[in-house]
Amino acid sequence: MMFQTEFNLVGNNTLASSVQADYFYSFSTQEELLWSLENKPEKQLCLILGGGSNIVFTSDVNGVVLHNAMQGITAVDESDGSVLIEVAGGVEWHSLVQWSIQRGYAGLENLSLIPGTVGAAPIQNIGAYGVELCDVFESLEAVEIKTGKCRQFNKLQCDFAYRHSVFKTLEYRGKWVITSVMLKLRSAILNTAVGFQTGYGEIEAELARRNVTELSPQIMSDVVVSIRRRKLPDPADLPNVGSFFKNPIVSDVDFQRIQQQHPGMVNYTMAEQRVKLAAGWMIDSLGWKGREMDGAKVHDKQALVLINAGGGGQAVVNLSECIQKDVVNSFGVFLEPEPLILGAFK
Ligand SMILES: Cc1cc2nc3c(=O)[nH]c(=O)nc-3n(C[C@H](O)[C@H](O)[C@H](O)COP(=O)(O)OP(=O)(O)OC[C@H]3O[C@@H](n4cnc5c(N)ncnc54)[C@H](O)[C@@H]3O)c2cc1C
Structure with missing residues (x-):
């Protein structure tokens, strides 16, 4: 285990800003995270980085950048038409959406194709097409940067609002590393008419264009993906x-x-x-x-x-x-x- 020095972050942010971090370390386990917190050089800034899709670097980072690469998705409980899943913070958000859709689980389809990692999703309570993370959120595990102590945050404690959570407030901002997130999805869809969020004009129009008569997580996700591909530039082409x-x-x-x-x-x-x-x-x-x-x-x-x-x-x-x-x-x-x-x- 060691820190990389003078690390160029151009490949670690979707705006493709070519800036250097004094120190960089990518952790894949809780143990590696704790090691990095204990051994990081004494610098003011300790930035937790996921996919870098919601960060603008305007200059070099004189400090430590810790990149969350923790992987794993586990269904921990399934009962009464719902399933609880625990997802590691470094999992790519859209891979999680695809994982859930392949299993027929509903809840994440409108959040298809949002870049970034699962660990960053609670920070601004990601949302799209009438659905927000908080609609499926149960709890999260986080490690305090200063002490290395682990703590669970429930939904109330996260204080979610539009593009907001407790992790954006002065008291919590930049002080916690989100290591995993627990979500509750629907494993059985009893009534497709009320089970999906189709209220957005663009979604209604795309469903009508495709002559969709029966909804499913897969169909909703396909619709959202095609709308987003039409509307939003791919950061790989236009940072x-x-x-x-x-x-x-x-x-x-x-x-x-x-x-x-x-x-x-x-x-x-x-x-x-x-x-x-x-x-x-x-x-x-x-x-x-x-x-x-x-x-x-x-x-x-x-x-x-x-x-x-x-x-x-x-x-x-x-x-x-x-x-x-x-x-x-x-x-x-x-x-x-x-x-x-x-x-x-x-
Ligand atoms: C093309 C495009 C489309 C987008 N569309 C949407 C959209 O529809 N809806 C939406 O809500 N957002 C959207 N976003 C914004 C972005 O995808 C989300 O905010 C996403 O959750 C950021 O994830 P990330 O891993 O890239 O976070 P980063 O950019 O790496 O980090 C963002 C913030 O979270 C913190 N952070 C990251 N990981 C952790 C962690 N594990 N623990 C603690 N703090 C952490 C960082 O320190 C930083 O403050 C879009 C971005 C792009 C480029």
Whole structure:
């Protein structure tokens, strides 16, 4: 067991930022993780890295990067139409979705093709097409970076919300390594009409186009995969981190004000008199789609996706700041970045 030094992370982040980590170690077992926590050089930053699909590196990492490569999926219990599965943190998320679909388990189909690892999924409560991780989440195991102590977090303790969990708060951020996640999926689908989340316009349209009469996890997954392939650029071709901004959530009162000035504003009504605004629509309406600026570009088809066009992470962040200013000036709304943006750490 040893740390690699001056390790280039270009192959470890989907934005393809070519930055170096002072120290890098990939752990495949709990024992290796504990060894790395005990023996890591004394540096301020200790970053846990999964697939690097939600991280923007703007400069070299003066610290230690620990890469989660823990593998394994186990069905631990199956009863009453549901199955409990325990998944190691380093498992690729889409492989887990495929594993579950091959066995006819339902619950993950709408989350097909999301890049990254299972251990990172709770961090921002990944979501797509009306389903979020928290809908199938039971608990997780994590190791505290400072002490090496193991702890279980249940759903309540994770405090999930839209693109949010307790692991994004000041108290917990960057302090825990998620080593495994327990999910509860449906092993028997009693009523396909209510068993699947088909409410999104694009999903309805694709199901109709395919003349689907009976739903299954496989069919739903195929539909989601084909929509995502049409809409989202593959990071292997156009380096990106998916949606760069969260959809902002405003009060109903604020929404009425904004809508008076911008009647076309795309929005989704939420609980507790709140409204989610479509960040992509705002960016698009200001003419940003397809615009390139100093080595960073807004994707031609999807205004929420920013691409590294040669300038690296910093160029993408510069572009994102220009977009933020324009949106604030035009709509009075702040767009919060979705990925973790890492600067210089000394
Ligand atoms: C093309 C594309 C499409 C995407 N679509 C979606 C989408 O539809 N919905 C969605 O929600 N997200 C989406 N994302 C974002 C991303 O895929 C998810 O956030 C994913 O969960 C990140 O996983 P990762 O392993 O790559 O995490 P990383 O980028 O490696 O890390 C992200 C954060 O999690 C922390 N972290 C990672 N692993 C662990 C661990 N084991 N323990 C503790 N902390 C950890 C990191 O320190 C960092 O803060 C998309 C990204 C891309 C590139």
